[in-house]
Amino acid sequence: MNSDSLKQLLEQVAAGSLEPEQAMQRLKKLPYEDLGFARVDHHRVLRRGFPEVIFGQGKTPEQITAISRALHAQGAAVLVTRVDRAKAETVLSEYPELAYHPDCACLSQLAAEPPRPGKGTVVVIAAGTSDLPVAQEAVLTAELMGSKVETVYDVGVSGLHRLASAAEVLMQASAYVVVAGMEGALPSVVAGLVDKPVVAVPTSVGYGTSFGGLAALLGMLNSCAPGLSVVNIDNGFGGGYLAGLIDHLG
Amino acid sequence: MNSDSLKQLLEQVAAGSLEPEQAMQRLKKLPYEDLGFARVDHHRVLRRGFPEVIFGQGKTPEQITAISRALHAQGAAVLVTRVDRAKAETVLSEYPELAYHPDCACLSQLAAEPPRPGKGTVVVIAAGTSDLPVAQEAVLTAELMGSKVETVYDVGVSGLHRLASAAEVLMQASAYVVVAGMEGALPSVVAGLVDKPVVAVPTSVGYGTSFGGLAALLGMLNSCAPGLSVVNIDNGFGGGYLAGLIDHLG
């Protein structure tokens, strides 16, 4: 479809030899118009108020404020990750509609239109207390998307009974986010017990050969339990977003 | 709960000082009984006929035959991956109910009870022809689970228009499996276009710094597109299973 054929098509419409409806059909089949569904999908995301994430680290308070305002104006929920308290306070003095969450160092704002509720419950499970900031980032993300979230925290080798005592909560899940550092075995254990998708989030918690989360990541990728997939190290947003997406299916 | 307290509880029941119903409630709250839901879930998996995968590489034809029969007897669909043609023929001579799929080197058998159909369509997208064996393993897995599967193959940088021309197929997806080697950029592109979960499967296709799929894996983990998660390199089964699981939600 070059300029000539495009002009020719429009001239046929102008000449009446081609109905607008027919022209539209032909245009929709063109290269690049062929990505049409993408745009529509994008609109759908905005309508639903799904959050757009802003990676706050390395951005100035002014940049954060400006991008947040722009996104919110487009109808999206806003989520800014990795904002320390000092930077957050500067942002809030300019843009007090944002809420600061010190437990995961995030700023957030709901979309103007309340999000469509999810179908079930997103269950966020964390292995240790050091994994909580990442887990809370997942919680906040899924809640901004409209999902109901339950948490089961501090479930290590010596705390597997917490999983058991949370059986009722676990049974209602539509998706799981399992956050763990060190050897990263918890998502395997969970995926062996349940029959809903498990999103594993490795964390950089650990020392020595944990290599900043690499050991946990490899443990999760090599899990022999099906139904488990992995996002980037410390990517709580990614885990929460995917679980929220699954929770809104159907 | 040691033997003594367990015996004491049973004696209270025997003595009539504790109702069976009450005793059962107390027993259900005990450590390890608390994993009850897991067993139930496991049964649910078997009832649905979801496949149990057998990693065929390194197993003898006799082992494959025996494990396959046992799994099928339990009501599960059977999937044996990484079986070369010679080994497959030996297995088939003993167990002709299995079907061999040379395009992904798998043996399979449906569960006795037909699987519950999925809710939508699992779309499996592959970047290059060399990625097809992994992609076909994903297709086979999801189909054994009862999902309807559509494929969009050979979608590299010079083939993005194939994605576009498949727009109608793509719009109906409940989940995507995107299979790619080399730099592994395709899942990022797909996840930027759609609003359903994308399961990325890196493949070991490539040379030089692809390092057996590591480059593709890192590319996928670092994607800035939300809604994307990753399974192990060449793990077509893992990708298909997760997509099938998502397709059966709700």
Added chain:
Amino acid sequence: MNSDSLKQLLEQVAAGSLEPEQAMQRLKKLPYEDLGFARVDHHRVLRRGFPEVIFGQGKTPEQITAISRALHAQGAAVLVTRVDRAKAETVLSEYPELAYHPDCACLSQLAAEPPRPGKGTVVVIAAGTSDLPVAQEAVLTAELMGSKVETVYDVGVSGLHRLASAAEVLMQASAYVVVAGMEGALPSVVAGLVDKPVVAVPTSVGYGTSFGGLAALLGMLNSCAPGLSVVNIDNGFGGGYLAGLIDHLG
């Protein structure tokens, strides 16, 4: 064993058609009850006063105080690793029963009941002065478990004679903890000389290609001396605990 069969069993006891003793035997054979030995073992650990370790790094003084108190109340010895002096002082102002060990940055408290003494001597050997904090963490751990500990420090290539001059001490060992950074060759040398288990602890001491302890770790894993095994880099607790465990066998 689902709820129904459990209730049925209890009703048989209530009806007198099943003796409590028989019911107990049947319950003990059930799935998940079948992990019974684990619980007992766990109790055994507590009764012995073996320490539960708290990774102090990244925890607040309040968290450390609370977890320490809870563990001690359960009868365990308490060991908190990676606590700098400032944090330690805050904890001690609240919980003065803990002792601070500046040489390994640990807090500790013996169990209420004195630990059962070990069978022999745990010998902790360190290659250089920079390895001492890790070695002292091992010493403290084994002592909290009730083991007698001897140390042989500063045994590098130019100090192998210290090993020789410590021959009498070395002969009485039930287990060795050998702590080394750099090329990590010392555990191989020790394991070639002795006939008791050697637990090798690589440290992050070194520069350049030591890669934070990786060189030492690989050196230890590739040792051709049998009777040697390895724990994580800088994991003095892990080394001391395993040696203490071996020292309490029999």
Added chain:
Amino acid sequence: MNSDSLKQLLEQVAAGSLEPEQAMQRLKKLPYEDLGFARVDHHRVLRRGFPEVIFGQGKTPEQITAISRALHAQGAAVLVTRVDRAKAETVLSEYPELAYHPDCACLSQLAAEPPRPGKGTVVVIAAGTSDLPVAQEAVLTAELMGSKVETVYDVGVSGLHRLASAAEVLMQASAYVVVAGMEGALPSVVAGLVDKPVVAVPTSVGYGTSFGGLAALLGMLNSCAPGLSVVNIDNGFGGGYLAGLIDHLG
């Protein structure tokens, strides 16, 4: 050679009952004279008949035969690892006293003097069927040392109940060897349940990001369960030897 015997030798020289030349020859034959205890230990190992391992890969049948004969003549049990069947047959035609173990590709011969029995039971646990050759190498090693060995095989995420049903066996263990590839989570699970030393043996079983056993190794090193240590990838001999050593303590 301790201080007493050194003094005695010098007194014999002083008394004229030993020529200086003879004394010098005796002193020169004591290779580890200054390390005294080491030589004694070495002798002790030989007296006990503990096996000396020969890494068979890359050695000719003639080399294997010669070294085996020499070791056996010294009173040691013989263990040759990584010998394929063809090479084994050539060796056996020359040295029929060796026994070939096709399940772990090893040749072995008991020491002339039967080994001193161990104190308890070495329990060897393997995650999957592909891990069996490594596990069997551990079994063979511990048995040559005189330990009683029990095995619990095929214990993956979907097979944890096998652990449970083996509770009685597990309770009698003096040491555990846990063999696993993939994500290597099994040793962590076992170490969380028991209170005896766990020797973890990662295997090169897996694909993709298992990186020839690296993922399993890292998983084991980063385990938060105390009482666990690790040997080299696929090092069944190392695992069995250490467990056998522990089983002979006290």
Added chain:
Amino acid sequence: MNSDSLKQLLEQVAAGSLEPEQAMQRLKKLPYEDLGFARVDHHRVLRRGFPEVIFGQGKTPEQITAISRALHAQGAAVLVTRVDRAKAETVLSEYPELAYHPDCACLSQLAAEPPRPGKGTVVVIAAGTSDLPVAQEAVLTAELMGSKVETVYDVGVSGLHRLASAAEVLMQASAYVVVAGMEGALPSVVAGLVDKPVVAVPTSVGYGTSFGGLAALLGMLNSCAPGLSVVNIDNGFGGGYLAGLIDHLG
């Protein structure tokens, strides 16, 4: 731009309230139509007859034949890399218009229309004889694009004088492709001498710590000589294509 606004625009054209020319301008500014230039560029590539590369490894002779025919029919030159002689002969029996180049294991066919000649000379320099297959792949690629190519081969540390004796050739270059394995220092040396772009191609030639070309790659990336950039290990096509592209500029 959704379907409604597109239809509206076309109706305005039909109604005469909007000139076809104006409508075309508005359409050209739309999302995705806005990638128009890309399509044009792509056409430009085809018109020039620049080669499309087919990675031959892992493709059947039938696939290679089919794709080659299709590309040639579109006006592109054809280049199939990594084709061993046996496979090449099967392809040639079906498609004899292709030429086989055993020195770089490639099949090629010029575009129907002779390529536009380049502006200068592409100089391909190789460090050792083992690097020649990769270098020849670069030569073939640049020649298919219409560039004049000169080669300077076997220029290692002991052969730098070859560079000097080739000074006249080197002075005429518009771009350099420098191919080297081992420590990969040659591109740095060349880039320090010349003032035209240097495309460095690391090869997997070497042993030990060359790690399949990684050492060469890192050496090239860390070069302190400006004007040098790097393509993937063994990627002769990539090097030749980029040099050919530069040679056709202006």
Added chain:
Amino acid sequence: MNSDSLKQLLEQVAAGSLEPEQAMQRLKKLPYEDLGFARVDHHRVLRRGFPEVIFGQGKTPEQITAISRALHAQGAAVLVTRVDRAKAETVLSEYPELAYHPDCACLSQLAAEPPRPGKGTVVVIAAGTSDLPVAQEAVLTAELMGSKVETVYDVGVSGLHRLASAAEVLMQASAYVVVAGMEGALPSVVAGLVDKPVVAVPTSVGYGTSFGGLAALLGMLNSCAPGLSVVNIDNGFGGGYLAGLIDHLG
């Protein structure tokens, strides 16, 4: 110094018009006499005023001032990278002719003679705001060389339309510098759209498995789009220099 001039010099000696001593001095002043072309090229670079880069990190203000003055005196443009504001101010108090660019932490000075203008436009494209310092270093470099530079910034997955809207700018490019961190997919996308050389600059922007830019680097090296090459992580100077070099060809 080619064969002719060498012969001429010797003939002058033979003819007595040049003293042997003088001839020797002239021969000794030609450091690269045998490499002839190199010296000439080097002079050519200086005549054009192409910048010499000074890596400012780890250098004192005095060193920076001295080297800058020396380079400028030789006729080169000056570019000092990685200079924080405090150090810059100290340098500027001594050498106020330098200009400080806080957006890329560089100091620069044009050559005395204005640089020869380039042939087209260097287009610098950056994926995210965090990539800007590296991108700006590329911009500054190319401008010092005399190239006209256009920038297209903030082009991530959700910003590909910015590429589209910049179509006119993109069409005039003689070379592209594409700067990206995270998964580093943007250069592949650009190279798939255009037909001029693309210099990819990976940045250390990202977290978790980005491994300080390694993921981006591997993504770029494994790109299946031809016409793309890579420089070191965060090496904006290298990218800008190469693009400027290409822009001055012909």
Added chain:
Amino acid sequence: MNSDSLKQLLEQVAAGSLEPEQAMQRLKKLPYEDLGFARVDHHRVLRRGFPEVIFGQGKTPEQITAISRALHAQGAAVLVTRVDRAKAETVLSEYPELAYHPDCACLSQLAAEPPRPGKGTVVVIAAGTSDLPVAQEAVLTAELMGSKVETVYDVGVSGLHRLASAAEVLMQASAYVVVAGMEGALPSVVAGLVDKPVVAVPTSVGYGTSFGGLAALLGMLNSCAPGLSVVNIDNGFGGGYLAGLIDHLG
């Protein structure tokens, strides 16, 4: 302690001129008596006044002072590396006989007995100004050993003529220490030009894919120039010591 002196000692005992007890004491003070040659070598080192290095990083001023005094008392030259100025000043206030070298952050003291002069000249060559601290550590080490040292600094790709102009110095070398970061190509270039041993010292100078000196290290190890060997990253002492050792041979 060689065979002769051992025999002599025993003869003294036999002759009654030495008590057995005294002989035993003398024998026990010879740490490596059984390894004879080793002790002698060690003594030889001390006699020559070769320096013992103390890794100053992580040691207290008190520890540095104590170890330095002890070494000097034994007749060794003293070299303390990695001492920042503040720590150095504290040490010097206690032990003013040490000299501080701010260019390489070392403290040193000559042995009481002046060192035996070397045979030739140690030439230390450094690629860039950032490599100077490592190079100066090598210079200081070799000088303490008694070697004459010459330096050729700032020899990068654009400074190879410095090598040439230093030809006379280079010709007198008995050994070379070549210090380089980045791609580490300089030692290869030097080793290609000279016929004396070249000790390559990679430095952690660089950024991006230099990976803390790994790229330089790999470049040096993969050099195709014979006569070159490598020490650890930033190990100036190791390079200087080895060169000094070679310079004292014969």
Added chain:
Amino acid sequence: MNSDSLKQLLEQVAAGSLEPEQAMQRLKKLPYEDLGFARVDHHRVLRRGFPEVIFGQGKTPEQITAISRALHAQGAAVLVTRVDRAKAETVLSEYPELAYHPDCACLSQLAAEPPRPGKGTVVVIAAGTSDLPVAQEAVLTAELMGSKVETVYDVGVSGLHRLASAAEVLMQASAYVVVAGMEGALPSVVAGLVDKPVVAVPTSVGYGTSFGGLAALLGMLNSCAPGLSVVNIDNGFGGGYLAGLIDHLG
């Protein structure tokens, strides 16, 4: 070619005893004329008959024959590494003056002129039988250079007494080549005992985490024993050459 001989040549031209044309020819045969010292060194190498190594792997018998003949004609000893028996036989049928060494898979030929003898003895030490091919390559290289070589083989942890019993041999060494795989600790031990340069050669012998020799390499680089340097993995030639070079100093 030093300044004197250059001046002399020019004076001959000035005196008419040498034609300019002849002088030019002589100057052109001096490849590194401008680097003066280098050429001389190179000639010295040839005069001494030091071997030029040919990496035989990947070269055809014809290439090996041709290069060997050319080198020998120049007066160098010839050494071809990595030649399997079949290839060797083809070469030998053409060039029977070469000798084949099956223990290290090398072909060699002495220089026409017998090499100048070394000053002492090169001692080559190997840890295990699997390291012998690499060790023998070192032996052959040093012998071709004229050095007297002694070997001490099979010196592992359980064989350190072999070192001791070889004390006399060790005392005469001018340089050591120590070859080891696995954890690579042997060179550290040797360097701790002796006072001559130790060239460490890591081998790819080992399994699991030996990572093809990487563990041994890191162990050697991180050795705290001074006087030790390292060459590439399996580079027996490199080790032997450097030791031979040292042995010829003075």
